[in-house]
Amino acid sequence: MSIGIIGSGALGASVARVLAKNGISATIANSRGPASLAGLVEELGSSIKAGTVAEAASADIVLAAIRWTDAEAVLSALPAWNGRIVIDGTNPVAFLDPNSDDANDPSNPLAAYGIKAIDLAGKDSSAVLSSYVAGARVVKAFNHLDVNVLAEPQVAGGKRVLFYSGDDLAAKADVRALIEAMGFYPVDLGSLAVGGPLASLPFGALAAQNFIKV
Structure with missing residues (x-):
């Protein structure tokens, strides 16, 4: 399956590094265009290429690694998703x-900590992002850990x-499978309505919990 990453900040770049370390190909994009990513893709090698946001969004699995305050404008402007998978890596903070x-x-x-929670009027952030x-088939992941530890899955x-x-079992x-291929230990928290709030920063019960499976 092809992989796209929308966003080249701390989360997007960290995930790209782990993918590259494991020889997993992906296209990464940001709002500034492919040329702005030349240094990153040179660092990561041939498995990671820079593309436009539309190119990254055309992948089978697309990680939304963007700030919550940018999510609606960026994602709503893209073409139809047609059942592709969107990994919601966002958290409702400014x-x-x-x-x-x-x-x-x-x-x-x-x-x-330099952030504030965004009031979603009682709604789950993944439901809003959906x-x-x-x-798209939305799966919440990659959002609950400090990006600084993502570089070391093991x-x-x-x-x-x-x-x-x-909510989609196949997705x-x-x-x-992607999480496992990257070297992490995946733990299923159930549906978006249950698992999303549990793992979402800043107030989820499992947010920032750094567990190691031995």
Whole structure:
């Protein structure tokens, strides 16, 4: 199956590095165009190529590795998904300007981390994102760990646990196979409605939990 990555920030680049390390091909894209990714693809070798957002989105499995505040504009502008898999790697948070009032808001428990939670009026973030990718089969994954640890799927004699959830069994099986091929230990949290909130930053019970399967 072909793999696309939309977003070349910390998450997108980290996933691309793990894919490259395991010889798994992928197309990575960002809003600035393929030329801006020349350094990254040179670093990663021939298995990772730069493309346009539309090219990355045409893959069989597409990782949405973009900020929540950009998700609707980026994903809603793409052509029909026609049953392809979208991995929701997003979290419903906004990154704060360190000089803004929000960054010094005493009522925001996340201000010290440079983020604030986005109010979705009680909706699950994956349900909201699914509305941006109508016709896609959405699987939540790659969002609950600090991106700095994603570079090491195998550590301390075991495999790092990666949670995933979704409503389509075949799509989940394909994502599970990808997670395993990357060297992680996949753990199925069930449906999007159950697993999504459990693993979503900033308040999910399993968010930022760094488990190792030994």
